[in-house]
Amino acid sequence: MQDPAAPPPPPPTQPRNPLHGLTLEHIVTTLADHYGWDGLNERVPARCFASNPSVKSSLKFLxxxxWAREKVEGLYLYLQRELRRTGR
Incomplete structure (x- = not known):
C-alpha cells in the first residue's frame, strides 16, 4: 500500500510524441498567427474559426x-515540418 503522504509518481514521458508538452492554446495561437483565422478556417472548416473567432472560443470547441482537435493537431505538425524543411 502506498504512503498517502508520499508525492504522486511523475507522469509518464512521451519522447516520441511531438505534441507532448504543448498546450492546445499554444497550438491554436501558432496556427492563427501563421495562417490567420480565415486561412485556418479554410484548412479546418469550423464555425469557431469563421464566426467571431477567438482563441478562447476555439479552445472550448476543440x-x-x-475530430476537429485531431485536424488542428495534424495541421500544427504539418506546419512544423514545413517550417523545418524551409529553414524558417
Whole structure:
C-alpha cells in the first residue's frame, strides 16, 4: 500500500510524441498567427474559426470536438515540418 503522504509518481514521458508538452492554446495561437483565422478556417472548416473567432472560443470547441482537435493537431505538425524543411 502506498504512503498517502508520499508525492504522486511523475507522469509518464512521451519522447516520441511531438505534441507532448504543448498546450492546445499554444497550438491554436501558432496556427492563427501563421495562417490567420480565415486561412485556418479554410484548412479546418469550423464555425469557431469563421464566426467571431477567438482563441478562447476555439479552445472550448476543440476540447469538445475530437475530430476537429485531431485536424488542428495534424495541421500544427504539418506546419512544423514545413517550417523545418524551409529553414524558417
Amino acid at each position: 476540447r469538445q470536438t475530437p
